[in-house]
Amino acid sequence: MKTLAFDSTNAICGAVFLILGGFFTYQSLTLDLGTALRMGPGYFPLLLALILMLLGIVVLVQSVRVSGEPLGPIALRGMAFILPAPVFFGLTVRGLGFVPALFFTALIAAFASSRMKPTMALMLAAAITLFSVAVFSYALGLPFQRFGPWVRF
Amino acid sequence: MRRLHLTRRRALAAGLSLAATLALGSPVLAEGFPDRQITMVVPFAAGGSTDVVARIVAQKMSDDLGQQVIVQNVAGAGGNLGADNVARAEPDGYTILMGTVATHALNPLILKSTPYDAEKDFAPISLLVVVPNVLIVNPELPVKTVAELVALLKAEPGKYSYASSGNGTPLHLSGELFKSMAGVEMEHIPYKGAGPALNDVIGNQVPIMFDNLPSSSGHIKTGTLRGLAVTTKERAPSFPEMPTVGESVPGYETYTWNALFAPAGTPPEVVARLNDAANKALADPAVAERMTEFSATIVGSTPEELAAHVKAEIAKWTPVVRDAKIQLD
Amino acid sequence: MELFSNLALGFATAASPENLLFCLIGVLLGTLIGVLPGIGATATIAMLLPITFQLEPVSSLIMLAGIYYGAQYGGSTTAILINMPGESSSAVTAIDGYQMARKGRAGAALSIAALGSFFAGTVSTFLVALFAIPLTGIALKFGAAEYFSLMIVGLVSSVALAHGSVVKALAMVSLGLLLGLVGTDIYTGTPRFTLGIREYADGLNFVAVAVGVFGIAEILRNLEGEKTRSVLVQKVSGLWPTRDDFRRMAAPVLRGTAIGSALGILPGGGAILAAFASYTVEKRVSDKPEEFGHGAIAGVAGPESANNAGAQTSFIPLLTLGIPANPVMALMVGAMIIQGIVPGPNVASEQPALFWGIIASMWIGNLMLVVLNLPLIGLWVKLLTIPYYVLFPIIMAFCSIGVYSVNSNVYDLYAVAFFGLAGYLLVKLRCEPAPLLLGFVLGPLLEENLRRAMILSRGDPTTFITRPISATLLLIALAVLVIVFLPSVKAKREEVFQEED
Numbered sequence: 001m002k003t004l005a006f007d008s009t010n011a012i013c014g015a016v017f018l019i020l021g022g023f024f025t026y027q028s029l030t031l032d033l034g035t036a037l038r039m040g041p042g043y044f045p046l047l048l049a050l051i052l053m054l055l056g057i058v059v060l061v062q063s064v065r066v067s068g069e070p071l072g073p074i075a076l077r078g079m080a081f082i083l084p085a086p087v088f089f090g091l092t093v094r095g096l097g098f099v100p101a102l103f104f105t106a107l108i109a110a111f112a113s114s115r116m117k118p119t120m121a122l123m124l125a126a127a128i129t130l131f132s133v134a135v136f137s138y139a140l141g142l143p144f145q146r147f148g149p150w151v152r153f
Numbered sequence: 154m155r156r157l158h159l160t161r162r163r164a165l166a167a168g169l170s171l172a173a174t175l176a177l178g179s180p181v182l183a184e185g186f187p188d189r190q191i192t193m194v195v196p197f198a199a200g201g202s203t204d205v206v207a208r209i210v211a212q213k214m215s216d217d218l219g220q221q222v223i224v225q226n227v228a229g230a231g232g233n234l235g236a237d238n239v240a241r242a243e244p245d246g247y248t249i250l251m252g253t254v255a256t257h258a259l260n261p262l263i264l265k266s267t268p269y270d271a272e273k274d275f276a277p278i279s280l281l282v283v284v285p286n287v288l289i290v291n292p293e294l295p296v297k298t299v300a301e302l303v304a305l306l307k308a309e310p311g312k313y314s315y316a317s318s319g320n321g322t323p324l325h326l327s328g329e330l331f332k333s334m335a336g337v338e339m340e341h342i343p344y345k346g347a348g349p350a351l352n353d354v355i356g357n358q359v360p361i362m363f364d365n366l367p368s369s370s371g372h373i374k375t376g377t378l379r380g381l382a383v384t385t386k387e388r389a390p391s392f393p394e395m396p397t398v399g400e401s402v403p404g405y406e407t408y409t410w411n412a413l414f415a416p417a418g419t420p421p422e423v424v425a426r427l428n429d430a431a432n433k434a435l436a437d438p439a440v441a442e443r444m445t446e447f448s449a450t451i452v453g454s455t456p457e458e459l460a461a462h463v464k465a466e467i468a469k470w471t472p473v474v475r476d477a478k479i480q481l482d
Numbered sequence: 483m484e485l486f487s488n489l490a491l492g493f494a495t496a497a498s499p500e501n502l503l504f505c506l507i508g509v510l511l512g513t514l515i516g517v518l519p520g521i522g523a524t525a526t527i528a529m530l531l532p533i534t535f536q537l538e539p540v541s542s543l544i545m546l547a548g549i550y551y552g553a554q555y556g557g558s559t560t561a562i563l564i565n566m567p568g569e570s571s572s573a574v575t576a577i578d579g580y581q582m583a584r585k586g587r588a589g590a591a592l593s594i595a596a597l598g599s600f601f602a603g604t605v606s607t608f609l610v611a612l613f614a615i616p617l618t619g620i621a622l623k624f625g626a627a628e629y630f631s632l633m634i635v636g637l638v639s640s641v642a643l644a645h646g647s648v649v650k651a652l653a654m655v656s657l658g659l660l661l662g663l664v665g666t667d668i669y670t671g672t673p674r675f676t677l678g679i680r681e682y683a684d685g686l687n688f689v690a691v692a693v694g695v696f697g698i699a700e701i702l703r704n705l706e707g708e709k710t711r712s713v714l715v716q717k718v719s720g721l722w723p724t725r726d727d728f729r730r731m732a733a734p735v736l737r738g739t740a741i742g743s744a745l746g747i748l749p750g751g752g753a754i755l756a757a758f759a760s761y762t763v764e765k766r767v768s769d770k771p772e773e774f775g776h777g778a779i780a781g782v783a784g785p786e787s788a789n790n791a792g793a794q795t796s797f798i799p800l801l802t803l804g805i806p807a808n809p810v811m812a813l814m815v816g817a818m819i820i821q822g823i824v825p826g827p828n829v830a831s832e833q834p835a836l837f838w839g840i841i842a843s844m845w846i847g848n849l850m851l852v853v854l855n856l857p858l859i860g861l862w863v864k865l866l867t868i869p870y871y872v873l874f875p876i877i878m879a880f881c882s883i884g885v886y887s888v889n890s891n892v893y894d895l896y897a898v899a900f901f902g903l904a905g906y907l908l909v910k911l912r913c914e915p916a917p918l919l920l921g922f923v924l925g926p927l928l929e930e931n932l933r934r935a936m937i938l939s940r941g942d943p944t945t946f947i948t949r950p951i952s953a954t955l956l957l958i959a960l961a962v963l964v965i966v967f968l969p970s971v972k973a974k975r976e977e978v979f980q981e982e983d
Contacts, residue, residue, distance in 0.1 A: 037941030078705030090895030113871030371826020
């Protein structure tokens with residue numbers, strides 16, 4: 001990467017700011033802007049989105065002047081298992097209920113590391129579930145159904 | 154499997170109930186209900202007046218039903234999120250809603266699209282309490298009565314602003330109704346909830362506000378705020394000296410109410426059981442005492458009365474919302 | 483002397499065996515939920531409200547208050563240990579506290595946080611006792627224009643939070659401000675940037691965003707170089723602060739206490755700003771500003787003291803006006819009403835035992851917390867030696883429960899995943915999450931007050947400079963801007979050649 005004449009990280013970063021700024025600009029323009037004296041819902045965000053785009057351009061321009069560190073390794077396996085865990089919990093907590101949803105959430109997250117063995121993962125997920133049910137459901141009394149309609153017969 | 158099981162049980166229960174009604178002339182309470190905890194959804198944040206009413210009532214209902222009635226706050230979109238959750242819940246009586254004038258009368262009128270139908274998607278259980286609103290001003294505003302306020306606003310149109318707990322809330326509409334009925338001009342300043350609005354009225358950043366009586370009664374008693382009038386037809390028992398807005402602006406009446414709803418399709422005997430528990434809770438002297446301190450008036454009702462009440466409220470607010478031209482996305 | 487008789491009454495009330503017990507239960511529960519990532523005080527207090535029905539009013543409020551400041555203590559613990567701030571104020575602690583932990587100084591960071599918090603708690607409790615009523619008057623002078631100017635001070639200061647590129651920090655603040663605007667516009671009811679998802683109508687949940695950009699991003703970062711390490715921290719050196727540490731924390735704690743006490747009084751955002759403001763000040767006055775972001779002691783001591791002082795003084799509007807400064811306070815108002823106490827200015831005169839009892843219990847609770855937490859530090863630090871592949875599933879499970887328990891909104895969980903990804907990408911792009919989070923908190927307040935001030939002044943923008951408090955604040959912002967930017971121009975040039983890090 002050092003052979004490149006620009007800092008690739010900052011170039012991507014500038015581009016990301018530009019895209020995000022563009023998205024918010026576009027969205028703000030669909031809203032009523034109003035006037036400076038009587039601002040509509042789109043006025044303030046449009047201002048911010050334009051500033052964001054401007055800063056994106058500055059970062060982009062600066063990136064050409066120096067070479068920087070490369071991005072480095074990306075935790076692909078981590079992303080593949082850590083990020084779906086809360087999503088799974090969200091999708092199933094009402095249907096499956098608190099206990100099974102949490103068990104599988106912990107199980108999914110456990111596989112984020114290549115060091116985790118399947119039996120260990122199962123045991124860990126079970127232990128987390130037991131602890132959480134005792135603390136959150138019984139002791140703190142959070143209003144979750146322990147078993148939801150999908151598993152109640 | 155589950156569907157079938159449910160419908161069969163429901164049909165059986167309905168048949169039994171019909172037979173019992175014919176035989177005894179009174180609705181029999183659902184057999185075996187409840188056999189697990191009931192969730193009462195409060196569509197607003199914990200700590201607000203609806204939440205407090207829910208918690209006081211849920212506590213007593215638990216005692217009567219023999220199962221825990223737990224309060225779950227599902228706040229968002231002016232109460233619509235929580236109401237929608239209950240509308241789509243299993244109609245078995247285990248998920249019920251603490252509805253308000255906002256979820257069952259105002260939101261459907263104000264919003265371009267509401268995810269649920271306030272009448273068709275719910276099985277009314279019971280009206281619980283009615284909470285008066287109050288017209289308050291900062292003591293530095295040189296008015297002592299509603300008539301003086303109207304005169305001041307007419308003398309200097311557009312100079313004064315009033316605060317509310319948010320766009321399209323019952324308190325905002327109370328203000329808009331007042332503007333149109335009294336023929337005055339005030340600028341509306343919405344806040345995120347009644348707390349910050351009240352703060353700015355006490356600090357005289359905004360001089361006028363419509364508030365729920367419970368949240369400002371302490372300030373009226375100590376004089377940090379001046380209560381001009383309550384918005385109900387009758388004077389509030391906790392403030393017998395304070396006139397009503399209607400005494401100066403004939404016909405003016407607004408209030409906030411709380412009522413329990415189940416999802417449409419809930420078996421009538423389950424609704425009857427919940428209605429019975431709710432009304433027993435309201436009859437409890439400790440509950441009555443709390444509600445009075447809170448300036449809420451206990452009403453209670455049958456499911457049919459609540460259905461009629463919702464219909465009447467929608468009919469009452471329709472022209473107000475139309476005239477005030479409040480339309481939200 | 484009226485104050486002494488009042489305080490005597492307060493301590494007599496708070497020190498009854500029963501109230502001591504409830505205070506202890508409160509701080510224990512608070513510490514527990516604070517330490518569990520994602521679980522906030524709001525959810526716990528909401529759950530406990532029905533229980534308070536059966537208790538004496540004083541006891542129940544003492545317990546709820548204990549949960550509140552106990553959670554503040556516990557929240558700092560997770561911020562330091564695993565970079566997972568549970569409350570907005572501990573987001574600042576995470577910046578340098580977590581870096582200290584990574585260098586094996588978790589014990590020292592935790593002790594500094596605990597001792598700083600205790601000192602700040604003690605001082606601010608007495609401030610509450612002495613000045614609660616006159617201070618209320620100042621808070622009431624803050625209208626929309628003043629809040630807007632205060633937010634500007636906060637934003638300008640936020641640039642100092644960054645230890646990398648100033649331009650990137652500004653971009654992160656702007657992005658944070660925009661994210662803060664997601665939801666329904668309160669003036670017109672128009673949904674903004676919600677992508678048509680009704681569940682986001684009330685905006686993105688702070689806990690979801692914070693857990694995502696700080697905690698999850700950090701987990702992902704640790705999963706990168708799997709082959710080389712298996713625990714978060716290899717060696718743990720010295721559980722307790724050294725003599726040198728104590729010397730270096732004294733001044734930041736004093737300054738943090740002052741800043742926190744002052745800003746905590748303002749309802750709506752004051753307490754949040756306190757920790758950020760303290761960090762800025764410390765970085766400014768430090769003779770080694772380059773240490774900040776890499777485990778500076780002052781970067782933990784100052785904000786932690788400010789945060790706890792702010793937490794105590796934020797009771798002032800609640801106690802004197804009955805007006806809640808944050809959702810936890812709103813729940814306490816609910817608890818009072820359930821108990822038949824109408825919150826308002828009359829509480830102090832009509833219920834002196836309750837009013838002064840709560841104040842006295844705050845100090846007792848702080849003492850309990852410090853006594854409880856110091857011995858626990860050894861245990862917390864041991865947590866870091868758990869292999870991370872065991873730790874992470876636990877964190878993910880607790881996060882999921884915690885975020886869901888706030889509003890029972892499953893979309894908050896999807897937001898956690900989204901912001902985890904976004905936070906990780908931003909870290910990879912060498913952007914820092916702290917300015918983003920500050921922008922996120924300030925965004926709605928800034929816009930709301932700007933527009934409100936303009937409506938109230940009927941469109942006259944001079945309102946911001948003709949109102950004296952607002953004008954003073956804007957001058958402060960200008961001064962900060964000058965101080966921050968002048969030396970940073972020089973630093974910038976060096977950075978071009980050296981690059982960040």
